[in-house]
Amino acid sequence: MYIKITDISKSYGTKENRNQVLSRVSMELEEGKICVILGASGSGKSTLLHLIGALETADSGQIQIGGQEITKMPEEKLSDYRRDFLGFVFQFYNLVQDLTVQENIEVCRYLTEDSLDLEELLRVLGLSKHRDKFPAQLSGGQQQRCSLARALVKNPKLLLCDEPTGALDSKTAGELLILLEQINQQYKTTIFIVTHNEEIRKMAHKIIYLKDGMISKTETCEHPASAASLCL
Ligand SMILES: Nc1ncnc2c1ncn2[C@@H]1O[C@H](COP(=O)(O)OP(=O)(O)O)[C@@H](O)[C@H]1O
Ligand SMILES: [Mg+2]
Incomplete structure (x- = not known):
């Protein structure tokens, strides 16, 4: 999906105590x-992502x-x-703790008529043998793969x-990024990755640097490095 963001501003708090x-x-x-999207903690990365995902509304500007x-x-169309x-x-991860791996994914599968094949997704993400486990029985990497499967189904x-790799060790982080790259190539999915790990920028077609809520630099790259080549 083509994305165009124009002059977006967002603040929190009251008039007297505004946080732009x-x-x-x-x-x-x-x-x-x-x-x-790169930037120090508090630079506004998550807020920008939430605005793109319509989880929050901007004060001004267009998306x-x-x-x-x-x-x-209107809110009804935003839910659609x-x-x-x-x-x-x-x-x-934000998984539902009382549901198994498979159930966490299925909840989202029923939202669409055009879902991916559950068996294939479990296999590709290495979750087939964990399908009946609950999130608490999984490692961080397995939980993040489950969360990715839920998003992708x-x-x-x-x-x-x-920050999809923020809670993962470098090996597991690398594996997750390789999966994101595969998804981008196989399904032509447009992907935003918010991170403060500078190395991840090497796999991007576009890099946005946020500083204090403003874009300080933008880079584009026609032929990004493969996720497997990153030194995380
Ligand atoms: N729901 C909220 N209410 C009030 N302030 C918020 C809220 N969400 C984020 N902020 C503030 O906005 C600033 C940017 O936050 P955030 O977008 O989460 O940054 P980042 O993801 O880059 O760490 C921070 O100062 C944070 O405290
Ligand atoms: Mg954040």
């Missing part, structure tokens, strides 16, 4: 590309996704947008990942 988190952020991303202006959509187009992966056009 994003200031006039503009960027574009072509369909099927990987964009890495166009696949030709649709989401900043003007999130359901039909988006997958989310969070740093701390809908075959979303847009995948938003907030």
